Amino acid sequence: MIRLDEELASIAGDPAGPLASLSVLAMRAGRVVYTQQFGRRFISPDGPQGDRAARADTLYRIASISKLVTTLGVLKLVEDGKMGLDADASELLGWTLRNPHFPGVRVTPRMMMSHTSSIRDEGGYNWPANVKLRDVLEHNEAMWGREGAPGAYFSYANLPWGLLGTMVERAAGERFDRFMAKHILAPLGVDATYNATDLGVRAADRIATLYRKRTGDEGHEVWHPEGPWIAQVDDYSKGPPVSRVGDDYEIGTNATVQGPQGGLRASATHLGRVMQLLLGRGEIEGRRILARATVEEMLRPQWSFDGRNGNADYAVTRRRFNEWGLGNQHFLDVSGPGEGDRLVEGGGFRAVGHLGDAYGLTSCMALDPASGDGMVFLSGGSAFDPYAQRGTWSALSRYEERILTALHRRAIRGIDP
Numbered sequence: 001m002i003r004l005d006e007e008l009a010s011i012a013g014d015p016a017g018p019l020a021s022l023s024v025l026a027m028r029a030g031r032v033v034y035t036q037q038f039g040r041r042f043i044s045p046d047g048p049q050g051d052r053a054a055r056a057d058t059l060y061r062i063a064s065i066s067k068l069v070t071t072l073g074v075l076k077l078v079e080d081g082k083m084g085l086d087a088d089a090s091e092l093l094g095w096t097l098r099n100p101h102f103p104g105v106r107v108t109p110r111m112m113m114s115h116t117s118s119i120r121d122e123g124g125y126n127w128p129a130n131v132k133l134r135d136v137l138e139h140n141e142a143m144w145g146r147e148g149a150p151g152a153y154f155s156y157a158n159l160p161w162g163l164l165g166t167m168v169e170r171a172a173g174e175r176f177d178r179f180m181a182k183h184i185l186a187p188l189g190v191d192a193t194y195n196a197t198d199l200g201v202r203a204a205d206r207i208a209t210l211y212r213k214r215t216g217d218e219g220h221e222v223w224h225p226e227g228p229w230i231a232q233v234d235d236y237s238k239g240p241p242v243s244r245v246g247d248d249y250e251i252g253t254n255a256t257v258q259g260p261q262g263g264l265r266a267s268a269t270h271l272g273r274v275m276q277l278l279l280g281r282g283e284i285e286g287r288r289i290l291a292r293a294t295v296e297e298m299l300r301p302q303w304s305f306d307g308r309n310g311n312a313d314y315a316v317t318r319r320r321f322n323e324w325g326l327g328n329q330h331f332l333d334v335s336g337p338g339e340g341d342r343l344v345e346g347g348g349f350r351a352v353g354h355l356g357d358a359y360g361l362t363s364c365m366a367l368d369p370a371s372g373d374g375m376v377f378l379s380g381g382s383a384f385d386p387y388a389q390r391g392t393w394s395a396l397s398r399y400e401e402r403i404l405t406a407l408h409r410r411a412i413r414g415i416d417p
Contacts, residue, residue, distance in 0.1 A: 001410060001411060003410060004410040004411055008022065008036060009038050011399055012039050017399055019381065020040060020210075020379075020380040020382070021038065021039035021208055021381070022037065022039055022377065022378070022379050023036075024036055024376060025269060025375070025377075027275060027367075029373065034407070035056060035268060037053070039053075040053055040380075042204075042235075056268075056269060057267060058207070058208050059193075059206050059265040060210075060266065060380065061210060061233060061264070061359065061361060062264050062356050062361070063262045063362075064262050064355060064363075065264070066263055066264035067327050068327045068328050068365070069180070069266075069274060070165065070261070070327065071113055071326055072184045072274075072277075072290065073168055074109060074167075074327075075297075076289075078109075079291055085109055085326075086109075087108060087109065088107070089107045089109065092170060093134070093166060093252075094252070096138060097137065097163070100141050101146050107150045110302065111150050112161070112163060113302075114302035114303050114325070114326060115154050116150065116152065116153060116154050117160050118145040118148065118149065118152075119143060119145075119157055120144060120145050120155065120157055123140060124136070126158075126256045126259075127254060128257060129245050130248075131254055132250075132253045132254055133163065134253070147311075154321065154324065156314060161261035162255055162256030162261055165256070165258060166255040167252075169251045169255055175249070176258045177194040177195040177258045181198075189273065190270040192264055192266035193265050194258050194260070194265075195245075195258065196236075197240070203240055204236040207236065209231050209235045209236075210231070210232045210234055210358075210359040210361045210380055210381050211230060212229075212359075213225055213384070225383045225384050229381065232360045232381065233359040234265075244258075271376045275365065277289060278295060278299065278369065281296060298326045300326075302324055304323045305319075305322045305323065317339060317396075318336075318338070319341065320339075320341060325352060327354075328353060328354055329352070331343055331350060335347060335393045335394060336394075337393070338392075340395055342393050343366055343394070343396075347393075349368060349408055351366035351368045352369060353365040355396075362379050363377065364404065373412045375407045375408060377404065377407070379400075379403075
């Protein structure tokens with residue numbers, strides 16, 4: 001698809017907002033019909049002779065798409081009878097987890113995976129391995145919302161996923177990253193990992209460094225579009241990754257350190273296999289990983305925005321979230337200038353999946369379960385503030401709209417004007 005190659009290369013190299021790298025995949029009727037990579041997985045500060053091009057096997061820290069994959073692990077334990085979707089999280093954690101504003105209402109894994117648990121990120125959502133979540137959360141009002149009781153109000157958050165990962169450890173009796181590798185990633189046939197140290201010295205060659213062209217802390221950042229690319233995370237050019245989890249880590253106390261909310265390193269091809277698993281309702285290439293009913297429940301709407309029952313906005317964008325399953329967003333094709341969850345120009349592509357945004361990376365995995373059509377993109381960082389180039393018909397940035405529309409129009413629909 002030469003014209004699609006050219007269009008995506010033009011988007012990735014657009015002087016008005018170039019991307020450090022870009023990896024994409026398109027699926028039509030359940031079959032992968034297009035994959036391609038652009039830009040550099042590593043940009044050498046010593047000059048272009050040290051740069052490394054993005055490849056099909058390049059792994060990206062896929063940010064919040066990790067939540068969807070983590071959900072598969074949680075549901076595996078639900079199937080095995082070791083966790084319950086509607087069980088009291090306190091029993092699964094071994095200590096009392098209650099919103100102090102609604103102390104009589106229990107919090108459940110279902111609420112966490114649908115972002116209705118009332119748990120918030122304001123007090124943080126990632127701590128060193130020696131910190132116990134019990135000490136952080138128990139009786140801490142700052143970590144809880146007041147808008148509604150658990151189960152009643154949607155607000156997107158990362159912390160519930162650290163708690164879910166911790167429950168996985170207690171239920172499975174092993175570290176979260178190892179459980180996911182053994183029971184989800186290996187059966188899927190992918191070498192994705194929640195622990196970059198698994199790759200050792202190969203990490204520098206396999207994992208994309210994520211970049212921005214900005215300096216300063218969140219809220220006080222200054223963008224320098226004409227300046228150098230600044231590595232944000234996963235720069236292993238000077239040494240292999242160092243584990244954040246030591247031998248003294250106590251299983252079932254703090255899985256946030258292992259990134260169930262956003263730390264999975266995976267390729268676009270890996271996410272294509274996740275989409276095929278969902279399309280097969282838990283089965284891929286004759287191998288059943290989850291029961292059909294489990295995946296159907298995962299994709300069933302758990303929360304829908306009615307104008308009052310949640311915060312549909314995200315950062316400076318509006319109506320980004322309109323419906324949610326278990327660990328997956330439902331893209332309902334809501335549209336408006338700079339707002340909504342529409343994925344492609346002109347609309348018509350409703351999907352389930354997830355978005356990601358962290359350390360310069362933005363990402364999207366979107367699947368239409370009815371048609372089997374799906375799209376993935378992983379961008380390795382931008383030279384500009386994505387929120388400054390707002391979308392024309394959605395809450396996505398303009399370059400995200402352009403990437404998804406190109407994939408949908410040329411690879412899925414086969415339109416090649």
